[in-house]
Amino acid sequence: MSALGDGTRRAIFELLADGPQPVGAIADHLPVSRPAVSQHLKVLKEAGLVIDRKRGTRRLYEVDPEGVAALRAYFEQFWNRNLSAFKRAVEQTPEEDP
Amino acid sequence: MTNQIATTAVQTSIVVDTPVERAFTVFTDDIGSWWTPEHHLLQGELAKMVFEPRVGGHIYDVGTDGSESRWARVLAYEPPTRIVFSWDISLQWQIETDPARTSEVEVRFVADGPNRTRVELEHRHLERHGEGWEAMRDAVASPDGWTVGLHRFADRVAS
Numbered sequence: 001m002s003a004l005g006d007g008t009r010r011a012i013f014e015l016l017a018d019g020p021q022p023v024g025a026i027a028d029h030l031p032v033s034r035p036a037v038s039q040h041l042k043v044l045k046e047a048g049l050v051i052d053r054k055r056g057t058r059r060l061y062e063v064d065p066e067g068v069a070a071l072r073a074y075f076e077q078f079w080n081r082n083l084s085a086f087k088r089a090v091e092q093t094p095e096e097d098p
Numbered sequence: 099m100t101n102q103i104a105t106t107a108v109q110t111s112i113v114v115d116t117p118v119e120r121a122f123t124v125f126t127d128d129i130g131s132w133w134t135p136e137h138h139l140l141q142g143e144l145a146k147m148v149f150e151p152r153v154g155g156h157i158y159d160v161g162t163d164g165s166e167s168r169w170a171r172v173l174a175y176e177p178p179t180r181i182v183f184s185w186d187i188s189l190q191w192q193i194e195t196d197p198a199r200t201s202e203v204e205v206r207f208v209a210d211g212p213n214r215t216r217v218e219l220e221h222r223h224l225e226r227h228g229e230g231w232e233a234m235r236d237a238v239a240s241p242d243g244w245t246v247g248l249h250r251f252a253d254r255v256a257s
Contacts, residue, residue, distance in 0.1 A: 085132045086124070
């Protein structure tokens with residue numbers, strides 16, 4: 001069973017993609033009780049999708065930045081490489097008037 | 099929210115010495131002429147790539163054996179300035195059939211004089227792919243992350 005196979009967990013995950021949130025704020029955004037949110041967060045944490053950090057007296061949940069950073073790095077390289085290839089192709093043959 | 103753009107999207111751009119119309123045509127109609135050929139999900143060898151020039155169309159790869167791999171849906175098609183397509187490839191390098199788990203790519207073609215075009219690309223909603231980050235992180239964190247990623251792609255293609 002995948003951690004994001006559940007609609008509520010997916011909604012929580014996408015909410016956290018907007019920025020770190022405490023449990024209470026997540027519960028306010030969704031039609032789910034606070035204990036239920038905590039339970040879902042636990043599953044997301046175990047799946048390595050979400051991490052929590054203590055900030056002062058609050059505990060904030062956020063999308064695992066290490067995971068996103070790797071994804072971004074990968075696609076950044078992918079697109080830079082692909083766009084360079086595009087540039088070579090598009091500049092190779094001079095414009096022809098039909 | 100700018101925060102979201104910073105964390106779950108990738109932006110890049112390139113300037114090409116060609117008119118905007120031609121940049122758009124080569125990017126779409128001639129996609130097979132420049133797209134990194136290793137990047138396809140077919141079992142066999144790639145014969146051609148097709149970009150269907152309409153909203154609701156697909157970008158797909160065709161193998162020499164006739165098999166097809168539809169890996170993107172065209173979400174916006176506005177020649178010669180803008181296209182948006184979905185990225186229907188999971189982090190396990192398989193076709194993702196659930197649209198809620200796909201990211202999207204927007205490409206803008208901005209004329210910078212009669213013979214120069216700035217191509218701006220944004221690949222966003224990467225968080226929708228969800229699981230699979232661990233493998234991706236390990237691949238990118240290795241000394242030659244990109245090559246490892248390519249090899250994984252090649253392995254997938256060969257398997």
